[in-house]
Amino acid sequence: MYQSFIGLEIHIQLLTESKVFCGCTNRFGDEPNTNVCPVCMGYPGVLPALNAQAIRLSYVVARALNCEMSPQAVFERKNYFYPDMPKNYQISQFSSPLGRNGWIDVAYNGKTRRVRIHEIHLEEDAGKMIHAGDMSLLDYNRAGTPLLEIVTEPDMEFGEEAEILLQDFRRTIRYLGVCDGNMEEGSMRCDANVSVNLEGRGLGRKVEIKNLNSSRFVKMALNYEIGRQKEILDKGGKVVQETRLWNENRDVTETMRTKESAHDYRYFPEPDLPAFVPDAEFLAQVDRGLVELPAARRERFVKDYGVNEAAADFLINEKGTADFYEEVAALGADPGAAASWLQFDVRKILNRENRELAGSPLTAARLAQLLSLLSGGRIHGKIAKQVLEAVFAEDKDPGLIIREKGWEQMDDAAELAALVDRALAANAKAAAAVKAGDAKPLGFLVGQIMKATQGRAQPQMVQELLKEKLGI
Amino acid sequence: MDVSELKVTADLANIELGEEEFASLGREVEKMLDYFSKMMETDGMSLPSGPGRRAANRTRPDAVSGDADPDSLLENAPELEDRFIVIPNVL
Numbered sequence: 001m002y003q004s005f006i007g008l009e010i011h012i013q014l015l016t017e018s019k020v021f022c023g024c025t026n027r028f029g030d031e032p033n034t035n036v037c038p039v040c041m042g043y044p045g046v047l048p049a050l051n052a053q054a055i056r057l058s059y060v061v062a063r064a065l066n067c068e069m070s071p072q073a074v075f076e077r078k079n080y081f082y083p084d085m086p087k088n089y090q091i092s093q094f095s096s097p098l099g100r101n102g103w104i105d106v107a108y109n110g111k112t113r114r115v116r117i118h119e120i121h122l123e124e125d126a127g128k129m130i131h132a133g134d135m136s137l138l139d140y141n142r143a144g145t146p147l148l149e150i151v152t153e154p155d156m157e158f159g160e161e162a163e164i165l166l167q168d169f170r171r172t173i174r175y176l177g178v179c180d181g182n183m184e185e186g187s188m189r190c191d192a193n194v195s196v197n198l199e200g201r202g203l204g205r206k207v208e209i210k211n212l213n214s215s216r217f218v219k220m221a222l223n224y225e226i227g228r229q230k231e232i233l234d235k236g237g238k239v240v241q242e243t244r245l246w247n248e249n250r251d252v253t254e255t256m257r258t259k260e261s262a263h264d265y266r267y268f269p270e271p272d273l274p275a276f277v278p279d280a281e282f283l284a285q286v287d288r289g290l291v292e293l294p295a296a297r298r299e300r301f302v303k304d305y306g307v308n309e310a311a312a313d314f315l316i317n318e319k320g321t322a323d324f325y326e327e328v329a330a331l332g333a334d335p336g337a338a339a340s341w342l343q344f345d346v347r348k349i350l351n352r353e354n355r356e357l358a359g360s361p362l363t364a365a366r367l368a369q370l371l372s373l374l375s376g377g378r379i380h381g382k383i384a385k386q387v388l389e390a391v392f393a394e395d396k397d398p399g400l401i402i403r404e405k406g407w408e409q410m411d412d413a414a415e416l417a418a419l420v421d422r423a424l425a426a427n428a429k430a431a432a433a434v435k436a437g438d439a440k441p442l443g444f445l446v447g448q449i450m451k452a453t454q455g456r457a458q459p460q461m462v463q464e465l466l467k468e469k470l471g472i
Numbered sequence: 473m474d475v476s477e478l479k480v481t482a483d484l485a486n487i488e489l490g491e492e493e494f495a496s497l498g499r500e501v502e503k504m505l506d507y508f509s510k511m512m513e514t515d516g517m518s519l520p521s522g523p524g525r526r527a528a529n530r531t532r533p534d535a536v537s538g539d540a541d542p543d544s545l546l547e548n549a550p551e552l553e554d555r556f557i558v559i560p561n562v563l
């Protein structure tokens with residue numbers, strides 16, 4: 001039978017203030033060619049200078065992906081002629097990239113596979129080129145912005161694993177705060193490579209796939225490509241080693257014409273940049289940049305808070321949500337209740353209003369207060385949901401809301417007794433039926449009292465009072 | 473230097489040359505390469521500087537310098553359209 005070998009090349013744009021080798025602003029969406037200077041425009045006689053934050057973030061990623069961190073990160077010139085790179089070379093790393101031999105675990109189909117990271121290197125991004133008829137438009141705002149490339153070994157077998165790896169990786173870099181991981185906007189980009197061979201025969205002829213704008217497309221393109229290559233081999237044919245493009249309208253990969261010399265970059269050392277040698281102080285800084293990563297946090301949430309896997313998955317997906325959850329729990333809220341409220345009620349409102357938890361009127365303190373009002377019996381479930389809505393609508397504390405609206409639970413026995421008497425008088429028929437042994441109308445009577453109090457009456461007390469008065 | 477190797481190099485550098493030029497250039501490139509191999513014989517590592525041999529890393533803080541003048545740089549572009557630099561289409 002056949003075996004498939006999948007590897008990924010992931011590029012992420014680092015979240016720095018300035019570009020990697022010059023002091024231009026690093027920002028997406030500005031007017032074309034506003035963030036440019038002689039260095040990133042490739043003017044003669046200029047000198048690049050390495051951005052300290054860019055190299056620090058790079059090492060943080062290398063560390064988080066379990067890489068051996070290079071004692072000497074060397075920069076090289078990767079030569080190629082294309083108008084998106086005004087210098088005619090890209091400053092990149094070749095002989096001594098900053099990270100090597102790392103790994104990332106991918107859990108799929110009940111199995112965990114360790115995917116090796118071949119290397120991680122820091123380079124500069126190219127400018128943007130828009131093809132418009134017989135001319136091309138160039139914007140160099142992105143030229144020279146810090147780009148980190150992560151190359152995996154061809155250790156995966158299924159498109160699904162590649163999709164999961166990308167999702168996990170995206171979560172990790174967002175946790176680390178090094179990149180926002182937006183594949184649609186291109187702050188995270190991915191090329192895939194795949195080969196198919198008879199089992200036990202090692203790698204086949206490698207095909208690279210480009211134009212993958214989401215992790216779902218990566219999965220679809222890889223699975224399509226594996227099928228295509230198997231079919232060729234079935235017919236006794238040979239797979240052509242080439243670069244193919246994913247066509248997202250037709251769900252197929254297509255041949256991309258490339259020059260034969262496209263991969264002959266003639267790397268040579270960048271004479272203008274000394275090698276970067278991380279010292280103890282720098283490595284300590286890198287350590288401080290690490291946070292508890294999503295997989296570890298998921299495990300801890302299940303263990304420490306007793307939440308189920310699905311809830312843990314939801315809670316850890318965004319670091320902000322996980323931090324928020326832990327804050328609510330630390331304020332004394334029941335972890336199970338807090339998880340469930342975040343996963344369902346709060347999420348429902350956020351989705352409806354198309355907003356994020358961060359910066360919303362719901363703070364951890366407010367959710368904790370709401371849950372404490374609920375568990376303390378001061379409000380009951382249905383009112384609690386209304387209070388949550390009101391927190392979002394009015395930006396006030398739950399305690400204040402229930403006081404202002406008079407939503408506090410009615411648990412005064414005398415007050416409730418009077419209401420029960422009134423309900424029994426108004427619904428004599430139902431009362432008589434209950435007395436005669438038919439329990440059904442009891443619920444109706446409770447409902448009448450709940451209605452009369454807009455849901456504020458303490459239901460158990462109402463029920464007990466009713467039973468008492470009806471002598472059952 | 474082998475002419476075929478020279479041709480690949482010329483192609484990578486986007487330089488078009490005729491056969492005669494290849495012949496004469498080949499000899500000149502040969503001289504340069506000889507000179508480079510001679511330089512490689514020297515003990516560069518004992519020199520006080522060179523990549524990886526500095527006492528401290530040279531980096532700059534992650535801050536926008538704000539001293540660039542993008543508009544004057546754009547004046548050197550052959551053609552502009554809404555701040556985009558316009559060039560003939562390349563694939």
Ligand SMILES: [Zn+2]
Binds near residue numbers: 022035
């Ligand atoms: Zn610049």
